[in-house]
Amino acid sequence: MRLDKILENVDTLNIYGDKNIDIDNIYYDSREVTKNSLFICIKGYNTNGHLYIENAIKSGAKAFLIEEDINIDNMDKYTFIKVSNTKDVMAKIASNFYNEPSTKLDVIGITGTNGKTSVSTLLKEILNKVNKCGLIGTIEIDNSKEKIIPKNTTPESLDLQKSFNDMLKNNCKYCAMEVSSHALSLGRVKDTSFLMGLFTNLTEEHLDFHKNIEDYRNSKEKLFYMTTKANIINIDDEHGKIILNNIKNLDIPVYTYAINEHADFMASDIILEKDHIEYKVKTPTYEDYIYVNIPGKFSVYNTLGIISICYILDIDINIVKEVFRNTKGIKGRFESIKNNKKLNVIVDYAHTPDALENILKASKEFTKGKVITVFGCGGDRDRLKRPIMGKIAQEYSDVAIITSDNPRCEDPHKIINDILKGINIKKDNYIIIEDRKEAIYKAIDMANDKDLVIIAGKGHEDYQIIGKKKHPFDDTKVALEAINLK
Structure with a gap:
């Protein structure tokens, strides 16, 4: 050109x-x-x-x-x-160099603290049943021909526009896209045309980058001024209500979803089991029964958001239901580790207070024995959430094993000490094991077939960042090693 x-x-x-x-x-x-x-x-x-x-x-x-x-x-x-x-x-x-590719795709942007990866990945599964759908997210960029491991949740603008162009070359109609607050703040998504945007939730995160929670929310809100067809907001979330109030007078419609509040898309009669959820969904024009092959109340919210998107896109609900029923889930998102010892082990990316609380509450509802949680907090990141996560892990676990996550350039001992500020030292249900591999081995050694081991914080990641280097480390593989030795 x-x-x-x-x-x-x-x-x-x-x-x-x-x-x-x-x-x-x-x-x-x-x-x-x-x-x-x-x-x-x-x-x-x-x-x-x-x-x-x-x-x-x-x-x-x-x-x-x-x-x-x-x-x-x-x-x-x-x-x-x-x-x-x-x-x-x-x-x-x-955008100029690639001939404004996002204007020729139906780009659906998903933003929020938790749920972005699950929503975008499941949405891609559904939309692929109708037409080709690309994916831009934390785990991968999928242009419908090749899969690329991303450096960031949302790529730099040059890489992003190239990805859109590659999707067009591969005859994609849709793109399901995670949109991070960093990308919105730093202009990575400028000159991107979004068909619609969805807000999942907002909890304390990235306050090492944002000045405060309001600045964090304002960054998320930017997405909803970049859309052309519709916006969708979770109004059970208090920050969702604020965003809704701010954008309600825009020229495009705003839809809402919720479990507790009155919304355009609602879930009721919820059944939570250890391997699935069921609920009745009410939309603006019909009601139906939903079965999702992923457990946890958070899966109700995630799938409600997806149903809202598909409703606006006029996707047949039966296609949506088929994917929900048959999905194998998302790597590192409440991922059950299959094993022949009949041990219940779940690996999850939960690295925020809200995400950790959600998975622990969900787990307590179906676990007959003890909930044993392995978790840590990342280094060179928001320190304020560390004691909060310590308190949550202790409160909702029978045993909380505090360990290292990605310490980066911080001393792991200091990170653990920050977590301990939220721990009640008078209770004897916590253990400190700095070495993450040793911590996972200890958790699995303690567990019987009625217990549940949750390994939280890293999910799909196959590395541990120590200093500025990435070292091979996969929670799933380490857990399987420990199970096989038990």
């Missing part, structure tokens, strides 16, 4: 050199640069892309998006486009 076309509607300060040149690709990582490409120089937290211009030239870049003044040899051979902030305009440049 010609560079002048790529720069349409981009606010530039100056352009040095020829903009009537052809660009074959765009990169923001100098290590990926190929011939005849545009290199976007981003000033990040850890490095500055302007320092790698000469490396990019050696790899064949011939145009550069900059925000700093540059002085290199033979500058007149290349084109430099100066803007106020390269990262801010990257989304527009990416």
Whole structure:
């Protein structure tokens, strides 16, 4: 594509050199640069892309998006486009380069603290029964031809627009997309056209990034001003009610779902079993009975949200019901570990207070023996939630084993000490085992066939971050090793 076309509607300060040149690709990582490409120089937290211009030239870049003044040899051979902030305009440049791909897809954005992965993954299963559906989320990016492990829940804007374009090439009609608060705050989803947005819930999380819970909620709310067809809000959530009040006068309809509040989509007569849920759903035009092959009250909320989306898309409820009944679940989301010792072991991604409380409450409802919980908290992240999670784990578990999660660059002892601030030390139902593998082995060694072991915090992750390095570590594999040795 010609560079002048790529720069349409981009606010530039100056352009040095020829903009009537052809660009074959765009990169923001100098290590990926190929011939005849545009290199976007981003000033990040850890490095500055302007320092790698000469490396990019050696790899064949011939145009550069900059925000700093540059002085290199033979500058007149290349084109430099100066803007106020390269990262801010990257989304527009990416959308232009890929011919506004999100406008040609039905992109459904799902935001909230918990439930995004479960909703988007199940929604993709359903929509694939009707037409091809791509997926952008925490576990994977699926463009209907290949699956890619993402760096972030929501990719950088350039990667995001490329993913949309790949989905179009592979004849996708839909895209189910997790939309994180970071992406909304940092502009990764700018120039993305969303057909509709869904809000699941909001609890204390990412307060290392956001100033406070209000700032966190305001970031989530941004999604609902970017939609073209409808918005859907969980109004059992107090923050959902605030968002609903803020967006109710927009030009597009807002639908609500709930169990307790009066809403457009409601669940009643709920039955919670250890391996499934059942309930009656009431929609604006019909009622039906729902069976979901995933346990827990949170699954009621997740599937209610999905039913709302499918209703608006005019998807046959029988297709929805078939997927709910037959789904094998989502990796690392209340995932039951199959084993021949008849031990009940569940791996779950719960790494927020609300998510941990939800899975423990759900587990207590069907467990005949003890609930044994293994959990920790991530390092270099929100410290305020640590004592809260300690209190929840102790309150809703018969035994809480406090261990390490992804300590990153923090001392694991300090993280555990923060968790202990929420623990009642007079009660003897907690154990501290810093080594995560040892903690999982201990939990399984303690359990009998009536007990339930919950390994929380990492879910689908197959690594543990210690320092700045990822070390192979999979809760599921470690649990199976421990079971086989029992």
